[in-house]
Amino acid sequence: MASQQEFIERIQKSYSPKGEYIYLGAGMLDGTICADAKINLALKMMNRHGLIAGATGTGKTRTLQLIAEQLSNAGVPVFMLDVKGDLSGLNKPGESNANIEERVKALDIAFTPSGFPVELYSLSGKIGAQMRATISEFGPVLLGKILDLNDTQTGVLAAIFKYADDNKMALVDFNDLKKLLSYLSEGNGAQEIKDTYGKISSSTSGTILRKIVGLEQMGLSQMFGEKSFDIEDLFQKVDGKGLISLLNISDVQDQPSLYSTFLLSLLAEIFYNMPEVGDLDKPKLVFFFDEAHLLFKNSSKAFLDQIEQVIRLIRSKGIGVFFCTQAATDVPESVLGQLGNRVQHALRAFTPNDVDALRKTVKTYPASDFYQIDKVLTSLGTGEALITVLNDKGIPTEVAAVHLIPPTAVMGPMSESECKALMQSSDLYKKYQEIIDPISAYEILTQKIEDKLKADQAVAEAKEASAPRSNGRVEKSTFEKVMNATITRQIGREIVRGLFGMITGKKTSKKSGSFLGF
Incomplete structure (x- = not known):
């Protein structure tokens, strides 16, 4: 020794x-x-x-x-x-x-x-x-792990994120994610994604929603939102x-x-x-x-x-x-x-x-x-x-x-x-x-649904009354205004996701809220 x-x-x-x-x-x-x-x-x-x-x-x-x-x-x-x-x-x-x-x-x-x-x-x-982190920043893989989703459910979550990215919809908090999940699993939304992203079954969407609600009931929903860390x-x-x-x-x-x-x-x-x-x-x-x-x-x-x-x-x-x-x-x-x-x-x-x-x-x-x-x-x-x-x-x-x-x-x-x-x-x-509630998927989808209902109602009324169309200027819908707004264009550039499906761009603060910049 x-x-x-x-x-x-x-x-x-x-x-x-x-x-x-x-x-x-x-x-x-x-x-x-x-x-x-x-x-x-x-x-x-x-x-x-x-x-x-x-x-x-x-x-x-x-x-x-x-x-x-x-x-x-x-x-x-x-x-x-x-x-x-x-x-x-x-x-x-x-x-x-x-x-x-x-x-x-x-x-x-x-x-x-x-x-x-x-x-x-x-x-x-x-x-x-x-x-905090926004849902968009967090990505589907890590969120799926937190929600204890299986591979199939995590795959559906990834498709939802892909739809949000492609359609320039920021997912800030659980309200955004729940609204988008509901929209894409029924009605017009389900038809919209059927060919490109695949159909979301009611059982899968229901499971994901229940997991989200479970976290909300624990008082942990505030870990997703703005201002993000x-x-x-x-x-x-x-x-x-x-x-x-x-x-x-x-x-x-x-x-x-x-x-x-x-x-x-x-x-x-x-x-x-x-x-x-x-x-x-x-x-x-x-x-x-x-x-x-x-x-x-x-x-x-x-x-x-x-x-x-x-x-x-x-x-x-x-x-x-x-x-x-x-x-x-x-x-x-x-x-x-x-x-x-x-x-x-x-x-x-x-x-x-x-x-x-x-x-x-x-x-x-x-x-x-x-x-x-x-x-x-x-x-x-x-x-x-x-x-x-x-x-x-x-x-x-x-x-x-x-x-x-x-x-x-x-x-x-x-x-x-x-x-x-x-x-x-x-x-x-x-x-x-400070909690910020920016324009995100919830607001965009809510307005989109409302505009669709109004449009359908207008078509029905036009057919019923056989009224002539107005030659005046057509006012843009609120949804179109939101999608064309400067702040929306700033968050609407191409989104790149890397490891764990997380967004790889840096965040920048805007006067009207904190958004993702790419």
Whole structure:
């Protein structure tokens, strides 16, 4: 077995980046904390993505917090999913206690309490600034996943989106989608699409409508509409520190497909709209995807292939993505292979499935001269992890069992009154409180139906009265006026959809509302 001095020298050589870095903790050997064996993660390698894994209660959330804190200090904005609402304490300086004092003494570091700029978001709008997307932006594939539709139903949804795109109808909220679905599944609308798009059965349209109504009854319809979220708001800095944006999902925890899919849509939008920047000294944004297993659960191969493509290509946009889950086996191999930085907390081996997961996880780590990795993974304590990252040259570092540093902000939630005060003082909270109801599919179809009824009635009356036609100028219908209006022409250019059926163009704000520009 290698000596402690050899271990320290190897760690120092492996974990000493030339540029800016974040400090994770000190290496451990045979249960001894070696303060000089410092474990650093180069900022320039954080767009090579990462994995933070471990059993419940092993300290994953606090690892997320300490990494987010140091990224913020380095001027790098962070986006995080706050599953239980207990990361909001990042806004306030922490307080020392006996456990922290013992930890910093062992690591030979100072504890300096610090708070960080935090923005609170939510999908319901009740516990943070409202995060929204328009139905058109979201696309049929991701919406089908949220609604838990099967392949046939998702295919029908795709045809509906295609009709809306071809006919220059913006789908802003569920009212638009319900109106269009009803129109295309019966009467004149069904005849209109029969040859070009295919017939929509009443059972399929009824199922989709029931799923939509189900989400509305949960109070989640407001996550679709205007103003839709502007991704530029994630890239802000405050007093030189990167903004930490927290999406609080404590009120929708029982809807995992909802928030995991919404996160993916946000990541895909960032991918579409951010320019290529190549390798930077530090990332432009780091995106932490907590409860990552929910994203991959029951997903089709085509869906997983598209996720893989986003993760593979988004690093060239200067974006780092870290998945957080219980076991490395929760992440498909095609995605796991792209995660260069690994922080593995303790694993348990209580069941045959646990043993199998442990065996597979061990195989994903480089061989070590200092550890039997399977034994280390089952013996790590809370706040300890097995780590390997990429060095400056993109080469995996030595595997090290690490005693992690403590976060410097509060390790827990803010009080309800503090959260309300933070929200009320936020410019972004005020920005997304505004609800806009632009001219969209609902208004266009309503007027189209009314005009058709009036036209039919006029024809009937003309036949009945045999009255001569007027030689005066024919007034355009309201529908024609809407379709020829300047604002409609601006949203009516060719629509291009990319991965997940999402619109690839950027959004621009108009005086009369926020519309899509292509």
